[in-house]
Amino acid sequence: MASNSEVKRIQDQLRRSHQGPAWHGPSLDEILEGVVARTAAARPLPHTHNIWGLVLHVAGWEIAAVRGLEGRPAVLSEKENFPQIPDSSPKAWQQALQTLQSSHHCLQEAIGRLDDEDLKEMVKGLQSQYSFYGLLHGVVQHNLYHAGQMAVLKKAARL
Helix, strand or coil, X not given: CCCCCHHHHHHHXXXXXXXXXXXXXXXXXXXXXXXXXXXXXXXXXXXCCCHHHHHHHHHHHHXXXXXXXXXXXXXXXXXXXXXXXXXXXXXXXXXXXXXXXXXXXXXXXXXXXXXXXXXXXXXXXXXXXXXXXXXXXXXXXXXXHHHHHHHHHHXXXXX
């Protein structure tokens, strides 16, 4: 596969959403650097998710995208979409961060098995019709949307 393929460009954009440099500002990894369990579990703004929940939400949708690329329904149950956080210990927070890294790695591997022609395939199990191309760009956009929320929550937790 040529290095200038669309698949490679999508992989690069996904990597940038996690590791940077991202054009818009800090990546997920940059925002999450230095966030401790107490901050991740905090709800400094009423009626919002916390950083921890958003981390697991982002990871969940990356895994849903992997399912979609494998021909399975690209959906999450309500429990998977925003999982409960029964243990807010530092060890559990490190596991949540590892889950995010693992989901990113799994999605990068799944994308790496595609070629540009595969991007036209349609994803199963979504209410709207999306091609693999649309799904993958949507995942990058979703990551960055929630990265912005995490950045605001991180700042608000310091106040």
